[in-house]
Amino acid sequence: xxxxxxxxxxxxxxxxxxxxxxxxxxxxxxxxxxxxxxxxxxxxxxxxxxxxxxxxxxxxxxxxxxxxxxxxxxxxxxxxxxxxxxxxxxxxxxxxxxxxxxxxxxxxxxxxxxxxxxxxxxxxxxxxxxxxxxxxxxxxxxxxxxxxxxxxxxxxxxxxxxxxxxxxxxxxxxxxxxxxxxxxxxxxxxxxxxxxxxxxxxxxxxxxxxxxxxxxxxxxxxxxxxxxxxxxxxxxxxxxxxxxxxxxxxxxxxxxxxxxxxxxxxxxxxxx
Amino acid sequence: xxxxxxxxxxxxxxxxxxxxxxxxxxxxxxxxxxxxxxxxxxxxxxxxxxxxxxxxxxxxxxxxxxxxxxxxxxxxxxxxxxxxxxxxxxxxxxxxxxxxxxxxxxxxxxxxxxxxxxxxxxxxxxxxxxxxxxxxxxxxxxxxxxxxxxxxxxxxxxxxxxxxxxxxxxxxxxxxxxxxxxxxxxxxxxxxxxxxxxxxxxxxxxxxxxxxxxxxxxxxxxxxxxxxxxxxxxxxxxxxxxxxxxxxxxxxxxxxxxxxxxxxxxxxxxxxxxxxxxxxxxxxxxxxxxxxxxxxxxxxxxxxxxxxxxxxxxxxxx
Numbered sequence: 272x273x274x275x276x277x278x279x280x281x282x283x284x285x286x287x288x289x290x291x292x293x294x295x296x297x298x299x300x301x302x303x304x305x306x307x308x309x310x311x312x313x314x315x316x317x318x319x320x321x322x323x324x325x326x327x328x329x330x331x332x333x334x335x336x337x338x339x340x341x342x343x344x345x346x347x348x349x350x351x352x353x354x355x356x357x358x359x360x361x362x363x364x365x366x367x368x369x370x371x372x373x374x375x376x377x378x379x380x381x382x383x384x385x386x387x388x389x390x391x392x393x394x395x396x397x398x399x400x401x402x403x404x405x406x407x408x409x410x411x412x413x414x415x416x417x418x419x420x421x422x423x424x425x426x427x428x429x430x431x432x433x434x435x436x437x438x439x440x441x442x443x444x445x446x447x448x449x450x451x452x453x454x455x456x457x458x459x460x461x462x463x464x465x466x467x468x469x470x471x472x473x474x475x476x477x478x479x480x481x482x483x484x485x486x487x488x489x490x491x492x493x494x495x496x497x498x499x500x501x502x503x504x505x506x507x508x509x510x511x512x513x514x515x516x517x518x519x520x521x522x523x524x525x526x527x528x529x530x531x532x533x534x535x536x537x538x539x540x541x542x543x
Numbered sequence: 544x545x546x547x548x549x550x551x552x553x554x555x556x557x558x559x560x561x562x563x564x565x566x567x568x569x570x571x572x573x574x575x576x577x578x579x580x581x582x583x584x585x586x587x588x589x590x591x592x593x594x595x596x597x598x599x600x601x602x603x604x605x606x607x608x609x610x611x612x613x614x615x616x617x618x619x620x621x622x623x624x625x626x627x628x629x630x631x632x633x634x635x636x637x638x639x640x641x642x643x644x645x646x647x648x649x650x651x652x653x654x655x656x657x658x659x660x661x662x663x664x665x666x667x668x669x670x671x672x673x674x675x676x677x678x679x680x681x682x683x684x685x686x687x688x689x690x691x692x693x694x695x696x697x698x699x700x701x702x703x704x705x706x707x708x709x710x711x712x713x714x715x716x717x718x719x720x721x722x723x724x725x726x727x728x729x730x731x732x733x734x735x736x737x738x739x740x741x742x743x744x745x746x747x748x749x750x751x752x753x754x755x756x757x758x759x760x761x762x763x764x765x766x767x768x769x770x771x772x773x774x775x776x777x778x779x780x781x782x783x784x785x786x787x788x789x790x791x792x793x794x795x796x797x798x799x800x801x802x803x804x805x806x807x808x809x810x811x812x813x814x815x816x817x818x819x820x821x822x823x824x825x826x827x828x829x830x831x832x833x834x835x836x837x838x839x840x841x842x843x844x845x846x847x848x849x850x851x852x853x854x855x856x857x858x859x860x861x
Contacts, residue, residue: 341744343658370747380738383761392756393746440742447746 283497283521286313289451289481290335290358295349297330297339303507304330305514308349310500312451317473317482319492319522322502323537327514328485331502332453334358335483336372337365354450370397373444373480377456379436381428381443386411386420389428389439393447406446413479414442415472434465441472445480452476454484458491470495489538492522499525501534595840598833610834615810619826624835627815629804630709630789631778631842634811637713638720638777643770645717646724650766653725654732655754667729674722682786685715690787700806707788709809715783720773727769731762764854771850775843781813789814812839 290312297305305327312318312335320328330339337358339345351358358368370393381389390407399406407424411417416438420431428439437457444452454473458466473482473495486492492499500519504512518525518534529535602610606623613623657663693699693714694706735758743753759766790810810818812835819832 336745338741338744341741366747366749368747369745374741374745376738376741376745378738380736380742382739382742382757392743392748396746396748396752396756443742443746 283316286315288312289314289354290483291350291352291355292331292334293350295331295334295347295351297327297334297348298344298346299342300344303511303513306505308502308514308516310516310519312481312483313498314481315477315479316497317477317484317495319496319499320483320485320502321487321489321492321499321537322514322517323504324487325512325514326502326504328487328500328502329455330514332455332483332485335451335453336369336374338369338374340365370447371449372451372453373447373449375437375440375444375452375454375457378460379433379440381431381436381439383427383429385425386428386431386439387424390442390446393443397447410442410446411439413445413476414438415468415475416442432465434461434468437461437465437469438472441469441476445476449480451481451483454482456485456487458486458488466491489526493526496522498522501525501529501531501537503533503537595833595836598830599837602830602834603837610831611838615815619822619824619831622819622827622831624812624815624838627810627812627835628838628842630809631811631813631839633709633805633809634713634716635774635778637710638717639770639774641714641717642721642724642773642777646721646770646773647728647766649721650725650728650732651754651759654729655750655758670722670725674726677782678719678780679782679786681715681719682783684718685711685783685787689714689718698806700803700808704806704808707808708806710805711787712784712789712809712811715787716777716780719780719783720777723773723776724770727773728762728766731765731769732758734765735761764857767857768850768854771846775846778843778846779813779839781811781817784811784814785817812842 288311290310292311293309295305295308296303308327308331310318320331322328333339334347334351335353335358339347347359353368353372356363382392384392387407390410391403394403394406408417408421411420416435419435420426420439423430428436431439437460441452441457458469461469470491473484476482484492484496498520499522501517502514503517505515507513518529518531520530524530525534526538529538606613610623611628612625613621614626616622653663653667657666690706690711692706693708693711698708698710699706700708739757739761740753743757744750748756790808816832816835816839819827819835822828
């Protein structure tokens with residue numbers, strides 16, 4: 272089928288659930304973006320959300336750190352339990368949510384500040400009172416960027432290459448010691464070598480964090496993830512398009528023995 | 544026809560059409576017309592400037608800085624712009640103090656906090672309309688409201704002034720330039736990419752922290768340019784000042800202290816240009832008024848120039 276998958280002798284160990292999503296629906300105004308999604312994100316695993324454009328995979332990702340709150344017309348219903356707390360409960364502060372759940376965006380978006388300030392901003396506003404220099408070094412080291420930037424921490428982040436900028440964004444996301452890192456097509460704007468570095472990096476990060484990655488690159492999902500959720504676009508009776516979850520399983524199963532015809536069509540490239 | 548001859552034929556056709564560059568008279572005429580239009584516009588400006596400078600030259604040659612440091616006088620050989628310059632600077636400072644925070648605050652609210660609904664769009668449209676209201680209308684507002692208000696709160700100065708002073712003028716002109724500041728600040732904020740805001744929220748910043756640390760600093764060069772241009776507008780504004788009682792005749796400012804200068808009778812550079820150009824003594828009209836215009840222009844050029852330098856320095860940092 273053209274997609275290489277590491278062979279696994281045994282099923283994945285069922286590590287504790289971080290996010291438990293059930294009956295998730297997202298509307299943007301009248302537009303029903305995502306319909307009845309249910310998945311579980313587990314600790315120290317990489318979960319990939321894949322599917323064609325408009326299938327709602329990014330929308331689902333942005334529910335995990337309440338980024339959709341920033342869109343006025345967005346309406347989220349259903350249940351997302353994060354460590355068994357209702358993420359959308361009325362007493363939950365979205366700012367606190369985002370301190371525990373870091374995010375890396377599709378296009379590298381460093382702040383127009385120095386490399387150092389990019390990493391230090393999150394901990395600073397969170398009231399970090401330890402050794403900031405050490406924290407910055409740790410985060411940059413974890414993001415495999417330290418050796419390249421240690422002599423120019425006060426240079427503008429915009430002086431870095433695209434791949435370096437994205438690793439800086441990863442360092443920025445992990446500098447607040449999050450529990451989960453969300454990645455929204457983190458390598459889509461990067462060349463293959465920079466992409467490979469990000470993928471290698473994710474394998475290391477998974478020791479400390481739980482990672483959810485959105486990608487429309489199936490090979491990438493196959494290479495890096497432990498579990499894969501396949502989304503697609505359905506036509507509703509009204510003629511509106513809406514995103515639905517087709518199948519969610521271990522990555523090896525999705526890519527070698529998918530349970531649904533639509534999944535198989537997509538991953539073998541026969542999709543619409 | 545074989546493939547090979549076809550290729551040869553194509554090459555011959557291409558070669559033939561490439562040769563013989565043609566002259567395009569309509570295109571050349573169009574370009575020449577555009578150039579002419581540019582030259583006419585420039586010529587008008589240059590004539591205007593030259594006329595002013597030639598008129599002003601004798602004043603600066605004969606009196607040098609004395610013209611700048613002398614107060615107003617009925618005698619054309621001792622009259623200077625000092626009183627007017629102080630008045631204009633005082634007004635502009637008050638404009639800055641009043642209009643900066645109000646304008647930038649309003650812009651931040653409109654761009655970062657206000658929901659995107661019919662009311663917000665209505666407000667934005669009308670702020671644009673306000674920027675187009677003739678300045679004399681603001682003069683009437685200033686006379687009806689700010690002159691009285693300033694007098695009412697005890698800053699009106701002596702009875703002969705009764706609120707027609709630098710403070711009332713500053714507030715009036717602040718209101719006049721407020722729409723400009725709101726519009727340019729809004730545009731500067733809108734130009735900050737949303738990805739920067741998302742990045743800020745993504746690391747757990749509150750809305751205030753995102754604005755304070757990222758959106759405002761990123762928009763600062765644009766806001767700065769807009770506000771300096773607004774100040775320059777206020778510095779050169781004449782019509783509203785005439786309505787709210789700027790002195791266009793002689794008065795004695797003498798060695799008044801700061802408070803008296805703020806609350807007492809005042810004049811401003813554009814008002815002095817107007818009053819001098821109406822004097823019977825031709826020296827006032829032909830030399831002193833142009834010289835006052837030169838002073839006005841120099842201040843404006845310096846202000847705009849420093850805005851550009853400040854902006855460039857700020858932008859170069861990141």
